[in-house]
Amino acid sequence: MSSIKKVLIAGASGTLGQSTLAEFLRVEQFDVFVLTRPDSKKTFPDSVGVLKTDYSPQSLGEVFSSQKFDAVVSLLNRSIGSEVERALINASKTAGVKRFIPSDFGNDLANPEVLSLCSWFSPKAKIVDYLKELESGSFTWSALITGPFFDWGLQNHGFDFDFKARKFTKYEGSTPFTVTNVGTITKALVNLLSDSERLRDTANKRVYISTHLLTQDKLLSAVEKVTGATFEVLQVSLEETERKARESLASGDMVGAFGLAKVALFKNSYGDFSKKQSNELLGLPQGDLEADLKKYVNPIL
Numbered sequence: 001m002s003s004i005k006k007v008l009i010a011g012a013s014g015t016l017g018q019s020t021l022a023e024f025l026r027v028e029q030f031d032v033f034v035l036t037r038p039d040s041k042k043t044f045p046d047s048v049g050v051l052k053t054d055y056s057p058q059s060l061g062e063v064f065s066s067q068k069f070d071a072v073v074s075l076l077n078r079s080i081g082s083e084v085e086r087a088l089i090n091a092s093k094t095a096g097v098k099r100f101i102p103s104d105f106g107n108d109l110a111n112p113e114v115l116s117l118c119s120w121f122s123p124k125a126k127i128v129d130y131l132k133e134l135e136s137g138s139f140t141w142s143a144l145i146t147g148p149f150f151d152w153g154l155q156n157h158g159f160d161f162d163f164k165a166r167k168f169t170k171y172e173g174s175t176p177f178t179v180t181n182v183g184t185i186t187k188a189l190v191n192l193l194s195d196s197e198r199l200r201d202t203a204n205k206r207v208y209i210s211t212h213l214l215t216q217d218k219l220l221s222a223v224e225k226v227t228g229a230t231f232e233v234l235q236v237s238l239e240e241t242e243r244k245a246r247e248s249l250a251s252g253d254m255v256g257a258f259g260l261a262k263v264a265l266f267k268n269s270y271g272d273f274s275k276k277q278s279n280e281l282l283g284l285p286q287g288d289l290e291a292d293l294k295k296y297v298n299p300i301l
């Protein structure tokens with residue numbers, strides 16, 4: 001058990017938010033509230049306290065004077081920039097919140113090269129810098145670094161597979177990289193906040209987690225085994241991907257620039273968190289790759 005009882009989740013209606021809210025509601029220790037915008041059309045289970053805010057300092061002040069929260073979990077959309085989250089952090093610190101979890105959940109932006117490749121994520125890095133400025137004996141933070149969401153990625157963008165056309169884009173080399181299921185993230189959040197030792201050991205840190213350690217070869221052979229299908233492999237040069245994506249970025253084409261995220265994942269094993277992850281500390285279960293592929297790939301084939 002930990003001292004965290006009252007938890008406020010911002011962005012609980014989103015992709016990561018809905019699963020996180022469901023996981024928090026399963027744990028008796030927590031009294032769960034959600035923060036949502038006044039004009040949001042999203043709905044929440046009846047058992048949840050719903051608080052509305054436009055994220056202005058005044059409106060957040062009213063929210064935080066209505067309840068005394070122990071922890072705030074931000075699962076806000078990444079495109080909001082850092083100002084909304086900064087306001088949430090300021091209100092949290094002023095109100096005596098003990099642990100703030102920012103909406104990070106992605107690349108290792110502590111690595112300057114990764115940050116320079118994925119420059120559109122700089123608001124997330126700035127938020128961690130801001131939390132470092134504000135941290136104190138009573139106000140602490142933890143940022144979960146997850147790499148790509150695996151189950152969500154398989155269902156939403158195919159994770160380098162075109163499942164219908166039976167094609168697989170293979171970047172040169174066979175670099176290890178880690179990926180994380182949404183279910184692993186929600187468990188990590190709950191386990192981190194519900195246990196006093198875990199709370200202590202994760203204070204004021206980027207906390208790395210993962211569900212699977214992969215290489216693209218391992219992933220392809222597991223997919224072919226589970227599906228019984230054969231995929232045509234399209235070989236791609238990482239150097240060429242980086243060159244083209246940098247050109248796209250310079251011309252403002254953000255879709256083309258997304259190749260830089262691949263470079264940040266595969267170059268120099270930047271996307272492999274297996275040696276620095278806190279899975280054991282957080283009591284996270286081992287991932288079962290074949291079971292995940294059966295569950296998420298077979299229905300879309």
Ligand SMILES: NC(=O)c1ccc[n+]([C@@H]2O[C@H](COP(=O)([O-])OP(=O)(O)OC[C@H]3O[C@@H](n4cnc5c(N)ncnc54)[C@H](OP(=O)(O)O)[C@@H]3O)[C@@H](O)[C@H]2O)c1
Pocket residue numbers: 010011012013014015016017035036037040041042055075076077078080084103104105106107146147148149152153
């Ligand atoms: N590593 C990966 O592969 C991966 C994949 C997906 C997401 N992520 C990360 O996970 C985090 C959550 O992403 P998500 O996809 O779950 O977010 P999302 O579904 O796009 O949005 C989450 C919530 O943010 C709130 N929101 C949206 N626009 C806002 C604004 N302008 N001001 C204030 N609130 C706003 C909305 O809540 P209300 O309508 O209730 O106000 C929304 O439901 C982000 O940090 C994202 O980068 C990582």
